[in-house]
Amino acid sequence: MAMITNRRREVAVAMTLIAPFVLTFVLVFLYPTIRMIELSFTDAPLIGTGEWVGLANFKRLLTDNLFYTSLKNNGYFVLLTVVPTTALALAIAMMITRLKGPLQALILALFFLPYILPVSVVTQIWTWMLDFQFGVLQPVFAFFTGKPVPVFKNPYWVMPTVATVTIWWTNGFNVLLFIAGLRNISSDYYEAAALDGATRWQLFTKVTWPLLWPVTALVLTLQLILQLKIFDQIYLLSSGGPFNSSYVLLLMVYREAFQLNHGGYASAIALVLFVLIVVVSVLQFQLLRAGGNKQ
């Protein structure tokens, strides 16, 4: 009997302890999410109620050219950022771990500094640097292409430029993750491999890369989720232009919801993006894990 009361008391204590989190989670995440899903099946404006329209919003989405453009741009942006930023972060992390003492801290700080800037400051800096007439980087463009390039007004340049800015901004965090991963690899492995006659390249491919794989998989997955949610940089740098060539899904959600007051349709797009992120990231993480095990 005493056991049962004890058990009940334990459960009660546990419930009390997790209650604040569960309540907050339900209030600010679960409930709004369910309401948003509900909303996506109506023609409601952003505020107020609407009529139930079934799958009409999703059908409309399938015929919306801007949706396909945005989807394609999202994919393009992921291609431009996820793998390059991961590779770059790994390279920088490996160089930084070779440094010692205060110099290492200084260089790491330099790479991490952009990450602590607010996005509006980042875009301000790059808008200034890339300004068509006065930008300090325009001579570089002029050197390679023969003339200055209005990067945010050119459909070919706009996405790679936004991708570059994004990588510059967020790379520090990935570097930090990789440095933590590299520090976790015991020096015994490298010494054993050195005694076995491994070259520098073999040390990387046979020791560092496989032992760092869990961190790499984590970075790739985090980056995939983050970059699929791209919004602020594009909104601030190019507003989706020129000719919708940098339009992405979240920008579409923003326009439908807050500019055109189409709450139902915006929710439908958001839901599609949400499902897309969940499916792609779970799939990727499983794939990466399997790849890691096989090695």
Next chain:
Amino acid sequence: MMGVHLRNIRKVFGPVGVIHDVSMDIPAGEFAVFVGPSGCGKSTLLRMIAGLEDTSGGTISIEGTDVTWQEPAKRGVAMVFQSYALYPHLSVFENMAFSMRLKRAPKQDVHDKVMEAARILQLEEQLEKKPSQLSGGQRQRVAIGRAIVRQPKVFLFDEPLSNLDAELRVQMRLELARLHKQIGATMIYVTHDQVEAMTLADRIFVLKQGVVQQAGKPLDLYDDPDNRCVAGFIGSPAMNFLPATVLGREGDCLRVAIEGTEASLMARVSGDLPAGSRMTLGLRPEHLTTADAGVPVTVEMAEDLGGVSYLHTHMPDGREIVVEWRGSRHAGGGEAIKLTCAPEKVLVFDEQDQRIR
């Protein structure tokens, strides 16, 4: 000049010297053990032989070749690490084949060598497993197997058994001794455990603060230590040390008064110490016997191990003396006994802790 030879080896880390002018000769095929308290530089010395640490001065030669400045891989040494350093993502087979894979050796060669090593170490059943699926002893064997596959001139072991539990350590110790007999390669082994040193070594090097205190066969070190450091380190339980004063010479013995008591002991030494000079007596627990006259002690506690008992006793001034006791078992404690020792078994150390013979 086969084997491993060190000449005037020094190692400094910044302003701190950790190895001071070490010279040693390890003949080919011998099992050498570096032993000493932690921080004595034994691991550093091993890593210098492996080439994992730079040498600040002196020369290292292996099989007649000066390797002081050669890369680790070219020295023909294989090392077994304390952590085993097994690659968690590779199977046992691939772990053992690692060095050959790096050299892109022919598949058949790799297979033959790994299977041979696996046979020696009885690892044939485990080849497909990952290191995480193995027990501590098996991991240890894989680490040794990786060294065997390389067929090195010298095997280096850096405290390889310290991560194993006591029972397994005894077993692995025997296996290592057997392995050494079987393959007959030169082996250098670092440990802080003097029992491992005594049981494995052909030759022990006792190090303290970066200096070789004494080198020799295990029992020579045990019976005839050069100084108090070696005497105290080799042997378990450790030697008892008693401060004493010389009373005078009686024939081929010195009569010495034990400090803190009225008692005196005879010590057979030929080296002369003037009457009144202070020194330290070294008495092994198994050489102490009870007598009518001798050092008075009170038994505090007896550790009965069956065949042998260790009496933990203390002198009137509180200093502890351990006595080994065979035969009759001792009960309780608290009884007062008097201890003495045969004059030829008493070791004498001067005030600089050097042995007087």
